[in-house]
Amino acid sequence: MTRPSNEAEYLARMVPPSVRGVDRRTLLRGALGVGALLGAGGLAACGSSDGGGTGVPTGAVTGTVTVGSNQSDAVPKAAVQAYMDAFQKANSGTTVKINTVDHNSFQENINNYLQGSPDDVFTWFAGYRMQFFAEKGLAGDISDVWANITGMSDALKKASTGADGKQYFVPMTNYPWAVFYRKSVFQEKGYEVPKTLDDLNALGAQMKKDGLDPIAFGDKDGWPAMGTFDQINLRVNGYDFHVSLMAGKEDWTNPKVKKVFDTWAGILPLHQSDSLGRTWQEAAQSLQQKKSGMYVLGSFLAQQFTKGAEQDDLDFFGFPEIDSTIGTDAVEAPIDGYMMSARPKNEPAAKKLLQYISQPEAQLLALKADPSVIATNDKADTSGYTALQKKSAEFVKSAKSITQFMDRDTRPDFASTVMIPAIQSFIKNPKDIDGLCTSIQAQKKSIFGS
Amino acid sequence: MASKRRYRGIDQLSARDKIVVALMVVVPTLLVLWLVWLPAIGSVLLSFTNWDGIGPLSGIKSVGLQNYRDIATIYPPFWPAIQHNLIWLAVMFFIATPLGMLFAILVDRGVAGTRFYQTSIYLPVVLSLALIGFIWQLIYSRDQGLLNAITGGTTDWYGDPDVNLWAALVAATWRHSGYIMLLYLAGLKGVDPSLREAAKIDGASETTTFFRVVFPVMRPINIIVLVVTFIESLRAFDLVWVINKGRNGLELISTLVTQNVVGEASRIGFGSALATIMLAISSVLVFIYLRIAMKED
Numbered sequence: 001m002t003r004p005s006n007e008a009e010y011l012a013r014m015v016p017p018s019v020r021g022v023d024r025r026t027l028l029r030g031a032l033g034v035g036a037l038l039g040a041g042g043l044a045a046c047g048s049s050d051g052g053g054t055g056v057p058t059g060a061v062t063g064t065v066t067v068g069s070n071q072s073d074a075v076p077k078a079a080v081q082a083y084m085d086a087f088q089k090a091n092s093g094t095t096v097k098i099n100t101v102d103h104n105s106f107q108e109n110i111n112n113y114l115q116g117s118p119d120d121v122f123t124w125f126a127g128y129r130m131q132f133f134a135e136k137g138l139a140g141d142i143s144d145v146w147a148n149i150t151g152m153s154d155a156l157k158k159a160s161t162g163a164d165g166k167q168y169f170v171p172m173t174n175y176p177w178a179v180f181y182r183k184s185v186f187q188e189k190g191y192e193v194p195k196t197l198d199d200l201n202a203l204g205a206q207m208k209k210d211g212l213d214p215i216a217f218g219d220k221d222g223w224p225a226m227g228t229f230d231q232i233n234l235r236v237n238g239y240d241f242h243v244s245l246m247a248g249k250e251d252w253t254n255p256k257v258k259k260v261f262d263t264w265a266g267i268l269p270l271h272q273s274d275s276l277g278r279t280w281q282e283a284a285q286s287l288q289q290k291k292s293g294m295y296v297l298g299s300f301l302a303q304q305f306t307k308g309a310e311q312d313d314l315d316f317f318g319f320p321e322i323d324s325t326i327g328t329d330a331v332e333a334p335i336d337g338y339m340m341s342a343r344p345k346n347e348p349a350a351k352k353l354l355q356y357i358s359q360p361e362a363q364l365l366a367l368k369a370d371p372s373v374i375a376t377n378d379k380a381d382t383s384g385y386t387a388l389q390k391k392s393a394e395f396v397k398s399a400k401s402i403t404q405f406m407d408r409d410t411r412p413d414f415a416s417t418v419m420i421p422a423i424q425s426f427i428k429n430p431k432d433i434d435g436l437c438t439s440i441q442a443q444k445k446s447i448f449g450s
Numbered sequence: 451m452a453s454k455r456r457y458r459g460i461d462q463l464s465a466r467d468k469i470v471v472a473l474m475v476v477v478p479t480l481l482v483l484w485l486v487w488l489p490a491i492g493s494v495l496l497s498f499t500n501w502d503g504i505g506p507l508s509g510i511k512s513v514g515l516q517n518y519r520d521i522a523t524i525y526p527p528f529w530p531a532i533q534h535n536l537i538w539l540a541v542m543f544f545i546a547t548p549l550g551m552l553f554a555i556l557v558d559r560g561v562a563g564t565r566f567y568q569t570s571i572y573l574p575v576v577l578s579l580a581l582i583g584f585i586w587q588l589i590y591s592r593d594q595g596l597l598n599a600i601t602g603g604t605t606d607w608y609g610d611p612d613v614n615l616w617a618a619l620v621a622a623t624w625r626h627s628g629y630i631m632l633l634y635l636a637g638l639k640g641v642d643p644s645l646r647e648a649a650k651i652d653g654a655s656e657t658t659t660f661f662r663v664v665f666p667v668m669r670p671i672n673i674i675v676l677v678v679t680f681i682e683s684l685r686a687f688d689l690v691w692v693i694n695k696g697r698n699g700l701e702l703i704s705t706l707v708t709q710n711v712v713g714e715a716s717r718i719g720f721g722s723a724l725a726t727i728m729l730a731i732s733s734v735l736v737f738i739y740l741r742i743a744m745k746e747d
Binding site: 136276278 | 502592608
């Protein structure tokens with residue numbers, strides 16, 4: 001526990017836990033022991049929660065503001081430190097305390113974390129899950145911060161808005177999902193970027209003849225193949241259908257969904273075989289070693305390429321057109337950013353920090369560490385971008401609609417306990433599409449109905 | 451020597467002793483209730499709800515038996531998981547444990563380089579889980595693994611659902627037999643050497659000596675080994691979890707519970723129903739085991 005810094009804070013602590021509510025749930029969790037039993041538990045730091053003022057302070061802010069960060073790898077961690085330090089410098093009297101938690105643990109424990117004593121500000125993603133936290137009252141309304149934010153497109157604002165029309169999220173960086181390839185391989189073999197599904201099939205056949213695996217593929221961890229489903233659904237059925245399918249408003253037995261799996265089954269022979277035992281890193285390395293020709297993945301794939309010439313050799317194109325009436329104007333580009341907890345200890349400083357994060361200076365500091373992502377603020381100076389970043393920025397900007405990713409666009413319980421096994425069983429046996437869709441639909445009804 | 455004074459019940463104790471005794475009874479009881487029974491009963495109760503882990507208890511809605519119905523009918527990983535758990539138990543019982551005992555006997559007989567073998571067989575038990583996952587990934591990886599590099603094959607050890615359970619079982623046996631070896635070795639060292647000498651004088655062969663003399667004498671150790679094997683098989687979780695989080699051919703009940711309860715999914719009600727099923731299966735096996743153990747006494 002931190003020491004109370006003033007009388008009001010001290011008195012707030014006198015309130016018994018049963019009244020405060022938060023701690024009762026903590027107690028309950030302990031009692032039921034489900035989390036404790038399985039060894040997942042205390043992630044949250046110590047702290048108390050009480051309200052503060054509202055509105056973004058225009059003047060100076062003081063005190064300590066805590067930040068929960070999932071950027072646990074050395075390089076991104078240093079980047080977080082860099083822009084937090086810059087914020088501290090610009091606001092003397094304010095201390096930023098960063099609690100870094102391992103990326104996966106952070107995501108897995110997010111429910112417990114937010115219900116315990118979360119930090120004032122924490123890293124998260126845009127999309128359905130963000131809206132879900134807002135709806136459950138676990139996230140703080142930051143519409144007033146958004147009133148002062150400039151340089152963010154309407155699409156980004158929409159992605160930061162909860163179901164109630166208020167904003168709960170500040171975007172920092174994003175990155176596109178697309179089909180990646182090595183320029184040198186395409187040049188050497190005289191390949192053309194495919195514009196349509198037929199082109200893709202023809203190119204795949206040619207690559208096979210040349211001894212390449214046309215499309216690198218690894219789904220040992222279960223989630224990468226979700227990206228391929230998203231791409232095909234966006235091309236076959238379009239953005240609106242995809243979003244409402246993800247939101248549970250459409251039946252999975254719908255012929256439109258079956259068509260997605262049918263299309264996928266058609267190009268599955270172009271994918272690297274035995275994908276269920278391969279991690280995405282291994283698949284990316286096969287692209288890097290020029291053993292496969294293309295790879296449908298997010299631009300974080302660049303991490304498997306050495307900086308410099310090798311990364312410059314990496315290029316991408318949007319997933320080819322499948323239906324000319326649908327087109328290719330929907331792009332998957334997950335947004336990473338920050339949210340404010342429901343009851344921050346230092347609300348003025350938290351809001352000021354969130355506003356700072358929306359600005360180009362902070363975002364460019366973040367990019368320095370991870371050149372596979374791009375800044376969300378339009379005003380960010382792109383002159384320091386690598387070729388890949390420049391192309392990513394244009395690609396995302398040209399999109400008419402932007403999706404996040406399957407596990408961010410739908411209920412996480414549905415994504416992880418239904419869709420991962422379902423897609424893996426599709427990859428094992430692409431013939432039984434009817435049975436697969438019926439099974440998904442039955443589980444979807446049970447999960448979304450509850 | 452025993453005192454002549456008759457024990458007059460609890461009144462004989464001083465006030466301080468009474469408090470001490472009371473504490474010695476109450477504290478462990480509360481601990482057991484709090485740490486064992488409350489979670490167990492809580493899980494059973496939660497299994498009839500659809501709680502998502504967010505919000506107060508009052509917000510929990512009962513859904514009756516729906517979770518159980520869903521598990522048995524529309525949840526594809528469930529039946530494979532049951533099957534895999536049974537296979538796991540059988541392999542540990544009939545292969546891993548006897549192997550560990552064999553190692554112990556060989557090491558005990560003092561083959562050359564005993565200490566080296568002893569250490570290397572026991573090493574897997576000491577290694578951290580992350581390291582074990584890494585070691586086997588190096589061996590089993592399809593594209594970059596040792597096994598395929600040596601044999602020139604393209605078997606997808608971790609990804610092919612017909613193969614990966616057995617691959618995981620090899621890794622589990624590797625670890626389990628070291629543990630059993632150590633337990634059994636400790637027992638063998640404690641066997642009175644005069645028994646063996648007597649058997650030798652009577653003309654018994656090595657094999658007969660072991661099965662007729664040493665093995666029966668080691669009954670307490672045998673029971674411990676049995677129980678350990680049993681518990682380890684039912685709890686089987688960690689190795690599979692490091693490999694691929696218990697999916698695609700490696701489903702076990704424990705991994706399904708974790709997938710549903712822990713993490714972002716937070717299907718606490720559904721996961722609790724799975725945990726309750728696991729509890730029921732374990733209880734049946736524990737009950738059978740206790741019956742046998744008690745009867746023999």
